[in-house]
Amino acid sequence: MMRTSFSERLTDWAVNGFLWGFRILIVLIVVIGTFLTISSGKYTNEQWIDFIVSGISQGSIYALIALGYTMVYGILRMINFAHGEIFMTGAFSGYFFATWLTSTGFMNTNPYIGLTFSIIFAMLISASIAMLVEKIAYRPLRGASRLVPLISAIGVSFFLQYAFRGFFGPGVYAYPSIDALDGDWNIFGIEILKVKIIVVVSAFLMMAILYYVVMFTKMGKAMRAVSENKDVASLMGIDVNRVIVTTFALGAAMAGAAGVLYALIFRQVSFYMGIVPGVKAFTAAVLGGIGNIPGAMVGGLVLGILESVGPALFLESIGIDRPYQLKDAIAYIMLVMILLFRPSGILGERVSKKA
Amino acid sequence: MINKNNFLWNAIKLGLLGGTIGIFFSLVGMIEVFSKRDVIENVITLGDFMLLATAAISGFIATRSQTNSKTITTNLVTGTLAGLTTGGLLALFVWVGSQINLRAVFLNASPVLFDLLTYKKGANGAWLLLEYGALAGLIGSLLFGLPEKTRKPLTNTILFLFGMALFSGLFRVVMINQEGGAAKLAKFLFGQTGLTLSGAFIFFIIVAAFTSLWSGQSKKIQGSYARLPKKGQITVRVILIAVLAFIAIALPQISGPFIAQVIVVVCLYAMMGLGLNITLGFAGLLDLGFVAFFAVGAYTVGLLTSYGPFGLEHISFWAAVPIAVLASMLFGAILGLPVLGVRGDYLAIATLGFGEIIRLLAGSDFLAKYFGGPQGIIGIQKPCLGTLEQFVKIDVPRVCDGLEFAGPKEIYYLALASAILIAFIAWRLQSSRLGRAWMAIREDEDVAEALGINLIQTKLLAYVLGAAFAGLGGAIFTVLVGSIFASSMQLNVSINVVAIIIVGGMGSIPGVILGAIALIGLPELLREVSEFRYLLYGITLIIMMLAKPEGLWPSQTILRELKHNEIMPDTESPNIKA
Numbered sequence A: 001m002m003r004t005s006f007s008e009r010l011t012d013w014a015v016n017g018f019l020w021g022f023r024i025l026i027v028l029i030v031v032i033g034t035f036l037t038i039s040s041g042k043y044t045n046e047q048w049i050d051f052i053v054s055g056i057s058q059g060s061i062y063a064l065i066a067l068g069y070t071m072v073y074g075i076l077r078m079i080n081f082a083h084g085e086i087f088m089t090g091a092f093s094g095y096f097f098a099t100w101l102t103s104t105g106f107m108n109t110n111p112y113i114g115l116t117f118s119i120i121f122a123m124l125i126s127a128s129i130a131m132l133v134e135k136i137a138y139r140p141l142r143g144a145s146r147l148v149p150l151i152s153a154i155g156v157s158f159f160l161q162y163a164f165r166g167f168f169g170p171g172v173y174a175y176p177s178i179d180a181l182d183g184d185w186n187i188f189g190i191e192i193l194k195v196k197i198i199v200v201v202s203a204f205l206m207m208a209i210l211y212y213v214v215m216f217t218k219m220g221k222a223m224r225a226v227s228e229n230k231d232v233a234s235l236m237g238i239d240v241n242r243v244i245v246t247t248f249a250l251g252a253a254m255a256g257a258a259g260v261l262y263a264l265i266f267r268q269v270s271f272y273m274g275i276v277p278g279v280k281a282f283t284a285a286v287l288g289g290i291g292n293i294p295g296a297m298v299g300g301l302v303l304g305i306l307e308s309v310g311p312a313l314f315l316e317s318i319g320i321d322r323p324y325q326l327k328d329a330i331a332y333i334m335l336v337m338i339l340l341f342r343p344s345g346i347l348g349e350r351v352s353k354k355a
Numbered sequence B: 001m002i003n004k005n006n007f008l009w010n011a012i013k014l015g016l017l018g019g020t021i022g023i024f025f026s027l028v029g030m031i032e033v034f035s036k037r038d039v040i041e042n043v044i045t046l047g048d049f050m051l052l053a054t055a056a057i058s059g060f061i062a063t064r065s066q067t068n069s070k071t072i073t074t075n076l077v078t079g080t081l082a083g084l085t086t087g088g089l090l091a092l093f094v095w096v097g098s099q100i101n102l103r104a105v106f107l108n109a110s111p112v113l114f115d116l117l118t119y120k121k122g123a124n125g126a127w128l129l130l131e132y133g134a135l136a137g138l139i140g141s142l143l144f145g146l147p148e149k150t151r152k153p154l155t156n157t158i159l160f161l162f163g164m165a166l167f168s169g170l171f172r173v174v175m176i177n178q179e180g181g182a183a184k185l186a187k188f189l190f191g192q193t194g195l196t197l198s199g200a201f202i203f204f205i206i207v208a209a210f211t212s213l214w215s216g217q218s219k220k221i222q223g224s225y226a227r228l229p230k231k232g233q234i235t236v237r238v239i240l241i242a243v244l245a246f247i248a249i250a251l252p253q254i255s256g257p258f259i260a261q262v263i264v265v266v267c268l269y270a271m272m273g274l275g276l277n278i279t280l281g282f283a284g285l286l287d288l289g290f291v292a293f294f295a296v297g298a299y300t301v302g303l304l305t306s307y308g309p310f311g312l313e314h315i316s317f318w319a320a321v322p323i324a325v326l327a328s329m330l331f332g333a334i335l336g337l338p339v340l341g342v343r344g345d346y347l348a349i350a351t352l353g354f355g356e357i358i359r360l361l362a363g364s365d366f367l368a369k370y371f372g373g374p375q376g377i378i379g380i381q382k383p384c385l386g387t388l389e390q391f392v393k394i395d396v397p398r399v400c401d402g403l404e405f406a407g408p409k410e411i412y413y414l415a416l417a418s419a420i421l422i423a424f425i426a427w428r429l430q431s432s433r434l435g436r437a438w439m440a441i442r443e444d445e446d447v448a449e450a451l452g453i454n455l456i457q458t459k460l461l462a463y464v465l466g467a468a469f470a471g472l473g474g475a476i477f478t479v480l481v482g483s484i485f486a487s488s489m490q491l492n493v494s495i496n497v498v499a500i501i502i503v504g505g506m507g508s509i510p511g512v513i514l515g516a517i518a519l520i521g522l523p524e525l526l527r528e529v530s531e532f533r534y535l536l537y538g539i540t541l542i543i544m545m546l547a548k549p550e551g552l553w554p555s556q557t558i559l560r561e562l563k564h565n566e567i568m569p570d571t572e573s574p575n576i577k578a
Helices: A006-040 A045-076 A083-104 A111-141 A147-168 A194-216 A218-228 A230-235 A240-266 A275-288 A293-318 A323-341 B007-028 B030-034 B046-065 B072-099 B111-117 B123-145 B148-178 B180-189 B197-214 B217-227 B230-255 B257-282 B291-305 B317-336 B344-363 B408-430 B433-443 B445-450 B455-481 B491-504 B509-525 B527-547 B556-567
Strands: A184-187 A190-193 B038-040 B384-388 B400-404
Touching: A006 A293, A006 A323, A006 B455, A045 A083, A045 A190, A045 A194, A045 A218, A045 A240, A045 A275, A045 A293, A083 A111, A083 A147, A083 A240, A083 A275, A111 A147, A111 A240, A111 B527, A147 B007, A147 B491, A147 B527, A184 A194, A190 A194, A194 A218, A194 A240, A194 A293, A218 A230, A218 A240, A230 A240, A275 A293, A275 A323, A275 B344, A293 A323, A323 B344, B007 B030, B007 B046, B007 B072, B030 B046, B030 B111, B030 B527, B038 B046, B038 B148, B038 B197, B046 B072, B046 B123, B046 B148, B072 B111, B072 B123, B123 B148, B148 B180, B148 B197, B148 B230, B148 B257, B180 B197, B197 B217, B230 B257, B230 B408, B257 B408, B257 B433, B257 B455, B257 B491, B257 B509, B291 B317, B291 B344, B291 B455, B291 B491, B317 B455, B344 B491, B408 B433, B408 B455, B408 B509, B433 B445, B433 B455, B445 B455, B491 B509, B491 B527, B509 B527
Parallel strands: none
Antiparallel strands: A184 A190, B384 B400
């Protein structure tokens, strides 16, 4: 029988009591808030659908960014803090390309082709920047203790942000508006903004491509092998460096595409735009179970929907003013909740305890 | 037919790299801004210096890395070629800029920049670039060819001159404020925008003489100190401490409020750094939301002492500080409890979430009744040594009968004393039973638990004590600024604190202080180039991690651990599962 002192038992008791109190509080807020809001009937069904559609479009962008975090984490076990900035570089490249296409008139005659081209351009630029970053700032640090690459990534993040600020100025660029993409589409009798549908469709298409690459190509197989065990993989004749670079490039390409899609919705591009979506996407990756590719997709969507629905559904009816200011707080509370209830994330294995 | 191992090819490669860096500096806008400042007045501007230095460094490195034959001719040819390539790439950039309107994309590719690059000579200027580049590369390779004994003082002197030029404005203002001889000296040494020619000459001689004489002296001095009898050693120490204390006390009076403020900010970051050093450096718990505790300390003092509309109690600063520290400790426990079981990167991200939640809640309209929301809390009573008059009414500060800590010059003493106190506590904690328990947890939680360390209590104590330090920092920050806004509790602050610890040396108390000076103090002093502050900050972090990952002043334990890790890298990794 283990001998425990009184003070130890007391702390154990306090810890458990506190944790359960916290969980019960959050559940109560969610249940009571939902009940009150729905019974008050303040929002119509159309409004709810609107919330959910916004949530899905926002969430699919988070999911695209989260893929990069999750893949890099899966292979190198490092938080690529600069990934949000890679997303920003994609948005900028997309902006300049789209502006150029608009000025030549190509964008308005062939909006879909133009959009595809600007997404591809952004993916290329983002992927090349990420490959450079990996080569200069991460590769030499492989095998160093875990905080070292994290700090280097923080350095890269500052560097990219402020290099772009230097290149393009501190202002906010307005993304060119494409007339053909304005307006609504009617789907199953619901009017939905065209842009949102385009964003969701392209994001899912991109994720499908990535899923195919990871699951069914030779490189994908190599990636999974490297994430399982680098040394054994290299013994099997896999060029580990190449695999890691490809992982970075793939993740960055997804983030670059996400940047263009994000700019399509919010119509703004600026040098600091990467921070918040970056942190949110990391949250999404943790939510889904980090290192897990479908997990990142699910996590992104869940986060996006909860963020969009949450303020109205949970918070407004329990007497919180302007709940939309707490949209971000919902994301972070979700994160903390997940870490408390199920630290491994929605689809993940239980790794957090032994990490 | 290019042989890839050819030394010429190597030189061209390094030259291209140098040229790319030069173009990067130009496009980011550094060259243009730095050209307004001089290293030596009317001789060379900072911008020119940067470009020439890039060419010279690529020449130097090319010479060093070429292995073919170390004859003087090949060395010189390599260096010149590298410099020439750097200049050539810049010239190409100028040519491209004259053909295409780069400004449509890059804001800084302005005519002003191209004028600067070509020395206002148009197309001929591009040739000048080539010549200067080759010259600088030649200098670089010559520098390599010099014997170590002359090279070291020379490079040191050049670096020193560069540093003096950067800070010249600061020195000038401080010295001119003294009037009399100091002001005259300042005018002699420093011009409006950089060193004067005579100043540069004098500094050159002093530093060159000093560095060439100094080499080898430090060992001798250490030796003679060790040979002193015990009593003598103590006297030396007492004298040193007395001199330092005198400098510390007199500094703000001499240097004026700006420098005092910079030092206060450094002290605040050092306090936060020492706090996080307990959680991260000692106990190994990465906290990316450390600013939350700072915020709790700041808001507690603000709410308790403010004479503005949100003031609750109107007590004095001295009474509020212990409450603020206790409140931060309580928050440390509250935030620490739920994440106790979480390890590694999950912990980092969970604490990041907590930090953001605190900021969002404090700045939201929902709690604006209590915390002022986005408008923040204003009108915070300054600390007062002496009696504080009764509270009269809202928005009227209370009168202080005695010494009021009104501005940075006075708060300097408060901040410095608190930082020293905290450093002392941290130092005493380090080798205490608790400190050793933390380090055991950092090394291996399971083994630590098996050795009878109560993980929950020990980890909680790390959070609580770290939070207390940050809370005290927050309290002083509040009275320094006189107001609190939720927007000043950004994620960046937490990240800066982590960076301070890593750059300084994890788990090392002097390292943390050094880190705060290097990462916070220097950029604060260089306000004139503040546009590029974070850019340089980012570059510094990357280079630090590449070159010296153990930090500027590493603790011995961590140093051993790093060396150990090099032998046995951590190979375990979670899987990508699909």
